[in-house]
Amino acid sequence: MGHSDRESLRGKVLAVARVVVIGAGIVGLAVAARLAARGDEAVVIEKEGDLARHQTGRNSGVIHSGLYYAPGSLKAEFAAAGARTMVAFAREHEVEVVVCGKLVVATSPAQLPALRALAARADANGVPARLISAAEAREYEPHVRCVGALRVESTGSVDYAGVCRALSQIVTDRGGEVRYDEQYVGARTRGDGVEVRTARDVLRADALVACAGLHADRAAVAAGVDPGARIVPFRGEYFELTPEASTLVNGLIYPVPDPRFPFLGVHLTRMIHGGVHAGPNAVLALAREGYRWREVNARDVGSALSWPGLWRMGAHNVLPGAREVLRSLSRRRFAASLAELVPGITAADLVPAPAGVRAQALSRDGSLVDDFLLRTAPRQVHVINAPSPAATAALQIAERVVRELDAVTR
Ligand SMILES: Cc1cc2nc3c(=O)[nH]c(=O)nc-3n(C[C@H](O)[C@H](O)[C@H](O)COP(=O)(O)OP(=O)(O)OC[C@H]3O[C@@H](n4cnc5c(N)ncnc54)[C@H](O)[C@@H]3O)c2cc1C
Incomplete structure (x- = not known):
């Protein structure tokens, strides 16, 4: 969807961007920045008045090395790689970091x-x-x-809120937007696009990525997707x-x-x-x-x-x-x-x-979902489980999400 369409209103529907991303935590912003970096305009919807208000801004600030996680798991792979890419990103964007x-x-x-x-x-x-x-x-x-x-x-150790500010800057520098104080309510895939309802507007985009953290399961259900687990x-x-x-x-x-x-x-x-x-x-x-x-x-x-x-x-x-x-x-x-x-x-x-x-x-059977978990549907990717070390691994998770998104929007 082109830039010129951005402000055009079609009835109640506001055309926005190629991808709508729910959540301005580190995962949502990393996804939006990755999309923006390759030229895909992204609009991030965040219900709070600022970024990193929940898990991302209230964690230990540790860049984990990847030592704890089951070999072969996404956590193990993404944390080890993320420990390197997060340090490099922070240094490049002048965010405070120390190894x-x-x-x-x-x-x-x-x-x-x-x-x-x-x-x-x-x-x-x-x-x-x-x-x-x-x-x-x-x-x-x-x-x-x-x-x-x-x-x-x-x-x-790093300033994850600072990382989020740098990611958000990448999004806005490439023509995207982070819309604060806007609550996502639900979404539906319709033909060649997705209609995303917020408490303010109905947004039309090519695809949806939901990174709603503590509300991840509800965000999926509201888009007609079974999360397969409860938060x-x-x-x-x-x-x-x-x-x-x-x-x-x-x-x-x-x-x-x-x-x-x-x-x-x-x-x-x-x-x-x-x-x-x-x-x-x-x-x-x-x-x-x-x-x-x-x-x-x-x-x-x-x-x-x-x-x-x-x-x-x-x-x-x-x-x-x-x-x-x-x-x-x-x-x-x-x-x-x-x-x-x-x-x-x-x-x-x-x-x-x-x-x-x-x-x-x-899970329904009482087991904690140990690994990162994504769910997909046509034109939608939902990040269902992104607990620690997801802040460390955010750039890696974003890479995977964008790959999954390409697979469901083809
Ligand atoms: C106490 C604690 C310590 C931790 N320590 C570490 C650590 O040292 N190192 C590490 O790597 N990880 C750590 N973690 C884990 C890490 O913080 C999280 O895995 C990571 O921040 C998840 O990011 P997120 O973007 O998925 O979620 P969040 O940061 O929670 O962001 C989700 C966003 O979605 C928004 N949202 C939700 N629903 C809606 C809606 N309907 N409409 C609009 N917006 C919505 C929320 O407002 C929020 O801003 C820790 C976590 C906690 C809680």
Whole structure:
């Protein structure tokens, strides 16, 4: 659809661009920028007043190296490649970035086999990582307590909101647009195009890409596409270390993850703008955009509870789930988890910081959808599951989405 058509109104229908993209998080903007870079005008629809208001602007800011993910998965492939492309993109566009490396620390001999398994997985994923002694770990982090560690050099820290601003600039420089405060309501493929309804307009385009994060499943259903899973929101709460306590941490310190859970465990992260973040934990949120316990959305709670997968998952995770809730309610417990990594940290060193909510797709059978998940329909691509490390991998996800889009718009 040509530029000259942009402002033409045909009845109620406003002709916009070749592709409408839902969501100005990092995934939607990366898709729009990739389309723009090859000459395809893209219009991004975002319900908030600015970009990166949800997951993208509320995460740990880490560029993951790709060490955790199942070999052969999209996560493994895209994170390893994304760690390189994200750093290069940030440097090219003058977004703050640092490749500081990280330590994954085993705090007891019982964790050493899992640490070795992680080292083997890093190897399988082509991520350079070294098992090191406790003494060598303390050369990187003098205050850490461990019996051994895995050193990964390619992990970094970046300003993801800054990356989003640079992506958005690419979109607008090539004639596209990011429309804020505009809620997508639904879409239908009609003949050689897609009609996209928002709370303001009906937009006509050649194709639709939905990257709606916490609302990804609903965005698909509203376009007549079965998402095959339901989004369940898991809040991740953070504290910031006081300036005095932040001197206990040089870079990034992670625990050995529990392979049964998709989240990495509370960790210590020196942020790109200074300060050290501690967290995130993982508790079921009572609203998809529920950043505090008191934020409850009846529709969201109903949607989670009516999904059989939630009950199946809950039945298998009663104890770990209860532990996470207790840690969420008690700063002392939160500090105790951190003190396993760095014994000097106490509850008095923690200042509450803004939380994030992860969009995690859950299958009907109760299994968490581990990998990135796309769904396609004629002239439509829906990003259904894009949890961590999707910020790291956004440029790679965008490349895949555009390839899928070409396949469904031919
Ligand atoms: C606590 C936490 C820590 C994390 N840490 C890391 C990390 O360190 N490194 C890493 O790589 N990843 C991390 N992640 C994951 C990463 O942040 C996400 O995978 C990534 O940001 C997903 O981007 P997105 O664009 O898909 O979603 P989002 O950033 O959530 O964007 C989706 C956008 O769609 C918009 N939208 C939704 N519905 C509509 C609608 N109907 N109409 C219009 N707009 C709509 C929303 O307003 C939102 O702006 C973390 C996530 C969380 C929550």
